[in-house]
Amino acid sequence: MAKGAHRSHRALGTALVVAALASTATACSGASEPDRGAAAPAAGQQAPGQAPERAAAGALNAYVERVRERRTARVVAAKKWGLAKPPLEAPAAPATKPRITTRKGFETDGEGLPPVFTTVPTKQKVVFLTIDDGAEKDPELLRMMKELRIPYSAFLSDYVVKDDYGYFARMQKSQETGVSLHNHTLNHRYLPGLSYKQQKREICGMQDVIEKRFGKRPPLFRPPYGNYNEDTLRAAKSCGVEAVPLWAAEAFPDHMEWREWDRDLHPGDIVLTHFRGKGDWKGTMPDMIRRVMNVITAKGYAVAKLEDYV
Structure with a gap:
């Protein structure tokens, strides 16, 4: 699974999902560290935090599968439409949009105008x-x-x-x-x-x-x-x-x-x-x-x- 995720052009997005899911799992467990004073779970009993961790892993698996399916669909579409290679997947959009300024040589005398x-x-x-x-x-x-x-x-x-x-x-x-x-x-x-x-x-x-x-x-x-x-x-x-x-x-x-x-x-x-x-x-x-x-x-x-x- 990890190998497939790293091949994706959206590797950064996958990493962010992993971090978010891990954070969610930690939060849902109720503590940032194990409670050393708590008793161990009885035989057959589910350890605290186990279900959220499984949910996080399942969500990550689903995300990677969607990425794989989209990549496969692009390969098929590229062949159908006669492209030499499938289009590359764009990276995740920036969290903050870049500051746009007027290109040098394209200015007017007015201030505060659209760039x-x-x-x-x-x-x-x-x-x-x-x-x-x-x-x-x-x-x-x-x-x-x-x-x-x-x-x-x-x-x-x-x-x-x-x-x-x-x-x-x-x-x-x-x-x-x-x-x-x-x-x-x-x-x-x-x-x-x-x-x-x-x-x-x-x-x-x-x-x-x-x-x-x-x-x-x-x-x-x-x-x-x-x-x-x-x-x-x-x-x-x-x-x-x-x-x-x-x-x-x-x-x-x-x-x-x-x-x-x-x-x-x-x-x-x-x-x-x-x-x-x-x-x-x-x-x-x-x-x-x-x-x-x-x-x-x-x-x-x-x-x-x-x-x-x-």
Whole structure:
């Protein structure tokens, strides 16, 4: 059992469970040390603390079995969807989210505005997958991501999602932890060319749509094309936006594009792609996921949930 647990990419999570269960067992025993003055249990009688210890061991066995089953399911799903290797399991989410600051060179003169960044500060070998706009509504994407258990975040524009809000509602509920839906404006316009009032309508209007259709006002916003000015960030803040994630790499079905000079992934990088199909690029949404996951996994990275870190 221990060997299987150590093979898991969630070894840290297992260790924490062991510690928690051991702590629970100790607490339930009624004393931190054996009572040396107490009489030994009679023959056939259960020693104090024995039942909680058995319960803790049983819970740990169940946890390790779930980890093993999930790993096996990923192997099967990876073969089904044509991935070179199964996706790596992301480590446990940090107990405290890292402090996000605006990337150097991306600042405006305004103070107290939502930070603009391309990479989350972390030493863990994780990256974050984000998908923009919502034009292509491929049901195969939902099946693929659910079976592979790949977390991702969607940044939606109302002008292309309003013909089928139900697709994104299914997406939101399609995984164990759910897919988070965020703001990409109402009409995907070039924001620096608009007045403050017009920008606020684009951003706040989409906040209203997402809250009405999907039940929650999103904390994250991505400006179309990655273009913004100080008015953009002021408007976003007034609408309840807390952070503005851009991207460090972009995925297509047939290639990757990189922001950094070394054309590589780094811990905490945000990866962008789009809801597109064969009418717009050389492949389908599953083709794109296959490409980007093969790259991410080959480089030793796991995909984590952006909202666990931001």
